[in-house]
Amino acid sequence: xxxxxxxxxITVFIHDVLEAPDLNVTPETSAADVDEWDSMTHIQLISAIxxxxxxxxxLGELQTLKNVGDMVNLIQKKLNN
Amino acid sequence: MLFxxxxxxxxxxxxxxxxxxxxxxxxxxxxxxxxxxLASLYFYSYWxxxxxxxxxxxxxxxxxxxxxxxMGIRKKxxxxxxxxxxxxxxxxxxxxxxxxxxxxxxLPLGLSFYTLQQVGFLIDSYEGLAEEKSFIDYxxxxxxxxxxISGPIVHYQHLMPQILKNDNKxxxxxQFSVGLFVFSIGLVKKVLxxxxxxxxxxxxxxxxxxxxxxxxxxxxLSYTFQLYFDFSGYTDMAIGLGHMFNVKxxxxxxxxxxxxxxxxxxTRWHMTLSQFISTYIFTPIVRAxxxxxxxxxxxxxxxxxxxxxxxxxxxxxxxxxxxxxxLALVVNHLRKKKKKKFPGWVSWLxxxxxxxxxxxxxxxxxxxxxxxxLRGMIGLDGVVVPKxxxxxxxxxxxxxxxxGSYLYPNDYLMIAMFVAVFWSIHKAKNSIELExxxxxxxxxxxxxxxxxxxxxxxxxxxxEFIYFNF
Numbered sequence: 092x093x094x095x096x097x098x099x100x101i102t103v104f105i106h107d108v109l110e111a112p113d114l115n116v117t118p119e120t121s122a123a124d125v126d127e128w129d130s131m132t133h134i135q136l137i138s139a140i141x142x143x144x145x146x147x148x149x150l151g152e153l154q155t156l157k158n159v160g161d162m163v164n165l166i167q168k169k170l171n172n
Numbered sequence: 173m174l175f176x177x178x179x180x181x182x183x184x185x186x187x188x189x190x191x192x193x194x195x196x197x198x199x200x201x202x203x204x205x206x207x208x209x210l211a212s213l214y215f216y217s218y219w220x221x222x223x224x225x226x227x228x229x230x231x232x233x234x235x236x237x238x239x240x241x242x243m244g245i246r247k248k249x250x251x252x253x254x255x256x257x258x259x260x261x262x263x264x265x266x267x268x269x270x271x272x273x274x275x276x277x278x279l280p281l282g283l284s285f286y287t288l289q290q291v292g293f294l295i296d297s298y299e300g301l302a303e304e305k306s307f308i309d310y311x312x313x314x315x316x317x318x319x320x321i322s323g324p325i326v327h328y329q330h331l332m333p334q335i336l337k338n339d340n341k342x343x344x345x346x347q348f349s350v351g352l353f354v355f356s357i358g359l360v361k362k363v364l365x366x367x368x369x370x371x372x373x374x375x376x377x378x379x380x381x382x383x384x385x386x387x388x389x390x391x392x393l394s395y396t397f398q399l400y401f402d403f404s405g406y407t408d409m410a411i412g413l414g415h416m417f418n419v420k421x422x423x424x425x426x427x428x429x430x431x432x433x434x435x436x437x438x439t440r441w442h443m444t445l446s447q448f449i450s451t452y453i454f455t456p457i458v459r460a461x462x463x464x465x466x467x468x469x470x471x472x473x474x475x476x477x478x479x480x481x482x483x484x485x486x487x488x489x490x491x492x493x494x495x496x497x498x499l500a501l502v503v504n505h506l507r508k509k510k511k512k513k514f515p516g517w518v519s520w521l522x523x524x525x526x527x528x529x530x531x532x533x534x535x536x537x538x539x540x541x542x543x544x545x546l547r548g549m550i551g552l553d554g555v556v557v558p559k560x561x562x563x564x565x566x567x568x569x570x571x572x573x574x575x576g577s578y579l580y581p582n583d584y585l586m587i588a589m590f591v592a593v594f595w596s597i598h599k600a601k602n603s604i605e606l607e608x609x610x611x612x613x614x615x616x617x618x619x620x621x622x623x624x625x626x627x628x629x630x631x632x633x634x635x636e637f638i639y640f641n642f
Contacts, residue, residue: 129435130450131469131505137455138464149299151292151327154451 092170097163101140105159108136118160144170173218175355175409176362176631184215188317189416193343201341205308208335208417212317216281223280226262227315233258234290235310241297242304252298256291263287268486282321284483284642286314288448293328295452302328309336318413322406322639324424325444331419340418347415350610355412356620356627357603361405363627365589367635369398372586376545377535384556384574388548390586396531397593399638400429403442406637408603423604429527429597432519434500435508437527438477449480470505474498484534484642489542493534500526558583 102116109127114120122128140162141147146169156162173180188211195204217224237255241248266283270276293313296302305328312335313328314320334340376383376391383391404425414421428441438446454476461468474495481494507513514522529546536542547553556576601609 123439127508129439129505129508130454131466131473134455134458134469135464138458149296149301150451150455151296151299151301151329153455154327154447155329 092167094163094167097166098159100143101136101159101162101166104136104139104143108132108139116159118163119158121158140166146170173215174636175406175413176359176627178628178631179218180215181628184211184218185413185416187211188215189343192417193341196341197343202308204341205312205335209308209311209315212312212315212320215317216315216320219281223282226280226283227286230259230262230286230290231311231314234294234314235307238293238297238302238310239304241294242302248298252294255294259287259291259294271486279641281640285319285321285323285325288445289325289327290314292325292448292452296328305332316417316419318410318417318419319421322403322410322637322642323442323444324407324410324422325448326422330422334419335417337418344418347418349612350607351412351415353412353610353616353620354415354603354607355409356624357606358405358408358410358412359627360623361401361408362637363630364623365593366398366401366405367630367633368585368589369394369401370635373398373535377537377541380544382553383545383548384554385548385551386556386558388545388553391545392528392532392549393590394586395535396528397589399531399535400425402638404603406639411603411607425602426604427597427602429524430520431523431527432516433508433523434497434504434526437523438497438501445480445483449476453479466505466509470502473501473505477501488539489533489536492539492542493530496530496533 098116098118105116106112106114109125109132111125111127114125122133137148137153144166146166148165148169152165156165173184175181188208191207191211192204195201195207213224213227216227234255237251237258240251241255245251263283266277266279293302309332310328313326313332316326316331316335319326373391373394376387377395380387380391407424411421411423422444424442424444426440426443428437431437431440454472457472457475458464458469461472475498477498478491478494481492481497482490484490484493513519529549532545532549533539533542536545554574556574558576559578
């Protein structure tokens with residue numbers, strides 16, 4: 092799966108969880124830019140991604156995510172393992 | 173040892189820096205790390221050496237647990253759980269033994285911080301994130317003196333790669349000057365601003381029997397600003413010292429009083445603690461729930477915030493403080509979900525006042541002390557109007573007000589400080605924004621130098637940082 096495909100997939104999750112269907116999601120988008128993206132929606136998003144890709148993030152990994160691009164890279168890394 | 177002391181600034185820091193970079197210069201890299209670790213231990217035990225044994229035990233035990241977790245032994249989970257019990261057990265023993273009728277021991281300096289940092293390390297090791305490391309690397313990570321006693325709480329993966337990087341082994345003038353700049357900001361916050369607010373907050377909390385409306389607000393606002401300038405000043409000094417060793421520590425404050433909601437406040441105040449709580453407490457609680465829905469995440473939010481409150485100590489005041497912030501977060505999330513919003517200035521006013529009121533509870537020795545200040549703040553113990561200038565305000569007596577004495581110069585200074593602080597909350601750049609824009613110039617050097625000298629003269633009354641108690 093390419094990074095573009097992952098980005099496309101998680102954009103759907105982000106729109107759904109944040110209830111913001113018009114949000115423009117790029118690799119640079121970060122939680123700080125989006126009002127609806129807080130600790131609560133973040134955990135829902137993480138959980139949706141984990142279920143969909145059948146992966147599990149380590150707690151320490153969650154803290155290193157600075158933006159959507161980081162998230163895409165981490166999913167890619169997990170899928171390759 | 174305090175950052176704001178002559179011994180630290182004129183003796184310890186120069187010796188620590190010169191020794192570290194000299195050893196590195198002659199390619200004695202391992203010796204350089206030992207130097208840094210030993211200097212940090214000296215810094216830690218300067219006041220009282222009796223805290224040192226517990227620190228060394230905690231460091232050594234956690235290193236070996238991390239080491240065996242990394243080796244992937246058979247009973248990995250049991251060892252990990254033992255590690256958690258060891259750390260949390262020590263923390264609870266010193267913090268809460270008084271609660272269950274056991275003797276209350278003095279809290280060893282920095283225990284709460286170095287324990288959290290190592291718990292994070294154990295979880296990362298258990299989950300396979302941390303790589304195998306030497307004892308000295310681990311010792312530097314835990315003991316690195318700028319962040320040892322009160323944070324910012326750092327991760328191994330964040331701190332150590334910076335210390336181990338070849339480019340960072342040598343003294344860098346650019347890093348040293350930005351470090352000195354940020355350290356000076358912190359010193360001004362602590363020595364000049366926080367100490368002034370402290371002198372206005374203390375009498376109201378510790379001496380007065382009752383407080384009238386104005387005195388109560390003076391007391392509570394003074395403490396709120398004292399706490400902010402004390403802790404963020406400490407953090408600025410830590411970040412500045414980090415730069416001097418070519419290490420960028422994590423940001424811990426981001427203009428918290430600009431927040432327009434309690435959710436936002438906790439992303440701007442003591443940020444490394446919030447991140448720790450969110451990553452290592454909130455997330456596991458949510459994951460342990462049968463279903464991730466709004467109700468369950470709210471329960472987890474409340475529990476996590478409550479734990480963050482009582483992490484500060486055993487008193488009822490911290491229980492109430494944690495519970496109030498937990499409730500406020502839940503209410504905030506509920507309103508957000510229903511897309512309800514106040515106008516911007518109302519949101520700010522509500523958030524600021526909520527934080528201010530909860531800091532009264534945070535500061536008070538016990539709940540009755542807190543109630544004394546809170547009663548005063550809603551005018552239950554009278555209103556005393558000061559005589560302003562030469563005009564008489566005697567007519568106010570007819571309306572049930574009491575007329576007090578004239579304002580002293582100190583009162584005018586206080587009013588000016590309040591105005592300046594409220595202005596700076598909204599308009600001024602914070603230390604991290606200033607750090608990003610930092611460009612050395614003669615003008616800036618003179619300003620920093622002048623501020624530094626002022627602080628040096630103000631340091632004759634050396635006082636501790638508030639967060640040394642937690």
